[in-house]
Amino acid sequence: QVQLVESGGGLVQTGGSLRLSCAASGRTFSNYAMGWFRQAPGKEREFVGAITWSGGIKSHADSVKGRFTISRDSAKNTMYLQMNSLKPEDTAVYYCAADHMGRGSTLGSMYDYWGQGTQVTVSS
16 A cells, blocks of 8 residues: 655745655555645645656646755655745645656646645745
C-alpha cells in the first residue's frame, strides 16, 4: 500500500517562503511521477507541478513559475516544493500525488495515490 504524507505547511506573510515535503512509502518509486496540487476553499483542485522520479523532468504551472520549485530526493523517497514570494492567492490545501505510469500529468485523474494534504495560509 502506497502512503504519501505531506508536511511543512503553515502560516506565512506575503513574500515569505515555505518548503513542503511529501514522504512516500510502501513500494519502489523508481518509475513513478509525483505531483503537487492545491485546492483553495470554493475552488477546483489546481495543478502546481510534477516531477518524474528517476529522470528529474519537471513541470510547473504558469501561476507559480519563477516562485515555486519542485524537487525530489530519490534516496529518501521524498519530494519537495520550495515556495518563495508567496502571495495570498497561494493559500490552499496542498496535496502530493503519485502516478505509477510515470506520466507527470497536469490532470489529477492521472494520479493513483494522494496524501492527506497540508494547509498553507498566506496572510496579506
